[in-house]
Amino acid sequence: MTRAISLTINGKHYEHDVEPRLLLIHYLREVAGLTGSHMGCETSLCGACTVELDGKAIKSCTMFAVQANGANIVTIEGLASPEGKLHPMQEAFWNEHALQCGFCTPGMIMVSKQIVERNPSPTDTEIREGLDGNICRCTGYQHIVNAVRTAAKAGA
Amino acid sequence: MATTVTNIEKLVGKRIRRKEDPRLITGTATYVEDIKLPGMHHAVIVRSPHGAANIKGVDISKAAALPGVAAVFTGADITGVGSVVCGADLPGLRKPVHHILAQSRVYYVGHPVAVVVATDRYIAADGADLVEVDYEVTQAVTDPEKALAEGAPAVHPEWPDNKAFVFLQKGGDMEKAFADAEVVVKQRITSQRLVPNAMETRGVVADWLQAEHSLTLFTSTQIPHLARTILAGQLGIDENRVRVVAPEVGGGFGSKLNVYAEEALMGFISRKIGKPVKWIESRRENFLVTIHGRGHVDYFEIAAKRDGTILGLKLKLIQDLGAYHQLLTPAIPTLSVLMMPGLYNFRNIDAEVIGTFTNCVPTDAYRGAGRPEATHGIERMVDLLAAELNMDPAVIRFKNFVQPDQFPFPTATGLNYDSGDYGATLQKALDTIGYDDLRKQQAAARLEGRLMGIGISTYGELCAFGPSPATPAGGWESATVRVEPSGKVTIHTGTSPHGQGQETSFAQLAADELGVSMDDIVVLHGDTSVIPYGIGTFGSRNTAVGGPALFYALQDIKEKVKKFGKMLLKSENVVFENGKCTCQVSGKEVTFQTIAGAAYRAMQLPPDTDPGLVATKFWEPSNFAFPFGAHIIVSEVDRETGQIEIKRYVAVDDIGNQLNPLLVEGQVHGGAAQGLGQALWEHGIYDDNGQLMTGEFMDYAMPRASMMPWVECSHTTTPSPVNPLGVKGVGEAGTIGSTPAMVNSVMDALMPLGIRHLDMPLTPEKVWKAINGAA
Known part of the structure; x- marks a missing residue:
């Protein structure tokens, strides 16, 4: 049994028949072919799968694809301009060495973008609290905090 | 006519953002x-x-x-x-x-x-x-001490008990050390099971x-x-x-x-x-x-004079191996023995390691692999000794450090420390944090009944694995430099970086040596059909073993480039600098790119020279490298809740020369997070039936952004004489240095209550119970 869904991802329209149990992260990665978002824990606790759905950062590992029917989704692949100009948050992560293995990075960038959108001049404490739903095992977060602060100052 | 050569700015030592990042920040990397x-x-x-x-x-x-x-x-x-x-x-x-x-x-x-x-x-x-x-x-058995008890169920019924091995190591004359001792301090110290949890x-x-x-x-x-x-x-x-x-x-950390x-x-x-x-x-x-890390129960005895001079250290180490041996399981606790003297100048050790089977997943290498346990042990014991003698923990360390004129320093465990100035690193950390003033603040806080602690850890580690005889599978590393006909450079490294950033730091090194742009260099790794045999990435060895292999391969390329330069410039008086060969007599030049083309076109070849421009080097280190440092953490414990607040964290690390300080900082920060994770939050807990009670991120407390303090990083630089780059390795230093600094800080805070030692992790519950038990 499948259900028809139609949604927009990174400005592009998608229509598929999917099993109701198909997780949104698997739909994005395996059906839509957008493998930038990662599955890190399957339980909403690590944030590697964070994408933006109707303007809000959500964890796509604990949402079914059918629940995203009609939604407008932005993934890490949709942040840079079509010409390849990086989003200021991507640029800040690069400049500040805010990533090492890179696995958590797409989710980190998506949540960081939201932190600054909600609060254009966050304190370090506010940045850290905003990052708390996402785990990074490599960086100790310090350079990520630097990146978010820098991007905020640059008006990301 | 001598030619003036304007030196192009060198890239080694610069904070350069990474070449690997564009694919990672755009979601286009392939895991x-x-x-x-x-x-x-x-x-x-x-x-x-x-x-x-x-x-x-x-x-x-x-x-x-x-x-x-x-x-x-x-x-x-x-x-x-x-x-x-x-x-x-x-x-x-x-x-x-x-x-x-x-x-x-x-x-x-x-x-x-x-x-x-x-x-x-x-x-x-x-x-x-x-x-x-x-x-x-x-019946399962999951606690290693219970597994060693009489009548414990045998994990493997083919053997009557759960001892997988007993390993003994002695150095010096321990009997004399204990006979000469004026004070002996004993403590049981555990290093709990940790789950590496690479994000991928x-x-x-x-x-x-x-x-x-x-x-x-x-x-x-x-x-x-x-x-x-x-x-x-x-x-x-x-x-x-x-x-x-x-x-x-997506991360490894040994797992x-x-x-x-x-x-x-x-x-x-x-x-x-x-x-x-x-x-x-x-x-x-x-x-x-996937393997767990640590899993130690250690019984330490330290012998000393009343003036603080350490005479010897005894260790009985019970290693929880789990049910099987993975690749290096039984070897990991032997690394703890090697590093048990820490940075101190005593020559008597006595260690017994009892490898113990339990009905748990195997333990094996997790960031630091045996050295964090050893460092935690000696650094706790030095603090306990200082407390016993009523000495300042900084003073007792200065008193016992191996001195700069003692290198190379042969340890009681058979190692040969390469280079160092341990006192300088500690002094810099003390100066940075304002130690004397902090002690005054602490005295005032204690008068108010506040529990403020200052914790010092002066760690040493052995890394850059390593000389081949000291490793199970070869300790060398390989590098190939392949200059393409266009003059673009492809580097193959036998290391397998996965976040450490060698696509960048190795490109910096090659750009400096060859005088080409970093953009003209691609560093490849990780594919056995492309890359000559390599040992891989662990034990902080990428830069310190893979780096020299690359350095020497680059020297071979430079030699061959010079031969072509001499031929093309029709002169013996030719130098290769800044990406071109220059005739010192005529001033004529030929670029690296032109030479690369000539080497492949091969219309004419220098004497005894083959076409092409490729060099491969396998490099074997003569010794490990021994980074060291001093980490100091200031904390305050809340009497009512047992909650620990980290007020300041100063890390001074000496990892020899640095190729890219930005990447070095990243390694220290990440290492510190994992070390604080052990000190304060993380614990792989098995119940008696063999169920992992902390088997999800819901139950296993990973360090998150709001839990981490700001780490104030700085360095001293003592080049290693072991390799031509003078580098030591930084992958594990932060993990090793941070844990004892944190625990020593909390134990220092709790000292007025007469609390002598607590085992990790120092959860608020554990601390609260200790405070209330002591009250």
Whole structure:
């Protein structure tokens, strides 16, 4: 049994028949072919799968694809301009060495973008609290905090 | 006519952003899970829910009948496949046969029993739910001290007790040290089990090509070449017909310095079904079946004079091995013994390591691998000794440090420390944090009843693994520099970086040596069909062993470039600098790029010179490298809640010369997070039945952004004489230095209450109980 869904991802329209149990992260990665978002824990606790759905950062590992029917989704692949100009948050992560293995990075960038959108001049404490739903095992977060602060100052 | 050469700005030592980042920040990197091959199937593994049980039967009929299921395999099917390899050996070591699927018995929760292969991952998971295993549960034992007790259930019934090995090491004259001692301090100190938790779990895609009798295996590993050698042996395939690829690897921390059952299992399945097969470990599986770190119960005795002079250190180390040996399991505690003297100038040690089987997942290398446990031990013991003697913890350290004029310093454990100025590093840390003033603040705080602590850790570590005789599989590293006809440069490194940033730092080194732009350099790694044999990434060895291999390969290239330069400039008086050969007489120049073209076009060749411009070097270090440092943490403990607040964290590390200080800082920060994780939050807890009680991120407290303090990083620089770059290695330093600094800080805070020692992690509950027990 499948259900028809139609949604927009990174400005592009998608229509598929999917099993109701198909997780949104698997739909994005395996059906839509957008493998930038990662599955890190399957339980909403690590944030590697964070994408933006109707303007809000959500964890796509604990949402079914059918629940995203009609939604407008932005993934890490949709942040840079079509010409390849990086989003200021991507640029800040690069400049500040805010990533090492890179696995958590797409989710980190998506949540960081939201932190600054909600609060254009966050304190370090506010940045850290905003990052708390996402785990990074490599960086100790310090350079990520630097990146978010820098991007905020640059008006990301 | 002498030619003036304007030096191009050197890149080594600069904070340069990484070449690997564009693919990672745009979501276009390829990790194992991103790989999709035509006809690819998916595997899900049925695992034991019991810590110890006999398998009475496995019924796969319902699973096999499920539409979409292509095959189900159990322990009975894997005849002919070699068992999981342990590369370490010790005298009298008991090595249980570690089949890739359980045979008649399971030994830990998560032990693989069967595997379901289907066209789709969801169907494979459905099929795994339909496999019925009949278990007869037996008594498990999970605490290593209980496992050693009389009458404990034997983890492996073929042996009467759970001692896998006893390893003894002595240095100096311990009897005399204790006879001369005016004070002896004893303490039992544990280093709890930790779960490495790389953010990318493990994963494998195996693709057997029948016509070629060849296997391609994509796997999230730190050691692609070693994995290839081992897998070829396990599967009975010629080594040159196995290609192992470590694509983008999402963190390892030692947990992927291993070759696991699932890697051979996927190779076996692909060959059986004639299709590619993918297995991606769930986070739950990652907790249960990927190796854990630490797992020590240590009994220390330190002997000293009343003036604080340390005379000797005794250690009885009970290592929780888990149920099996993974690649290096029994070797890890021997590294603790090697580093047990720390940075101190005493020559008497006595260590007994008892490797103990338990019904838990094996322990093995996790960031620091044996050295964090050793450092925590000696640094706690020095603080306990200082407290006993009423000495300042900084003063007792200065008193006992190996002095700068003592290098190379032979230790009681048989090591030879390469270089250092331990006092300078501690002094810099004390000055940075304002130590004397802090002690005054602390005295005032104590008068107010506040629990303020200052914790010092002066750590040393051995890294840059290492001389080959000291390693199970060779300690050298390889590098190839391939200059293309256009003058673009491709570097192959036998290391397998997965976040450490050698695509950048090695490009910096090569750009400086060859005088080309970093943009003209590509660093490749991780594919055994492309890269000459290498040892891989672990033990802080990429830069300190892989770097010199690259350096010497670059020197060979430069020599050959000069030969072509002399030929083309028709002069013997030629220098190669800043990307061109220049005739010192005529001032004429020929660029590196032109020479590269000439080397391949080969219209004319210098005497005794072959065409082409490629050099490969295998470089063997003569010794380990020994980074060191001083970490100081200021904390305050809340009497009412047991909550610990970190007020300041100063880290002064000496890792020799630095190729890229930005990347160095990243390593220190990340290491510190993992070390604080051990000190304060993380704990892999098994119950008596063998269930992992902290087997999810919900229960296992990973450091998160708001939990981490600001780490104030700085350095001293003592180049290592072991390699031409003077580098030491930084991958594990932060993890090793941070843990004892944190614990010493909290214990210093609690000292007025008469609390002497608490074991990690220092959770608020544990601290609160201690405060209230002491009150």
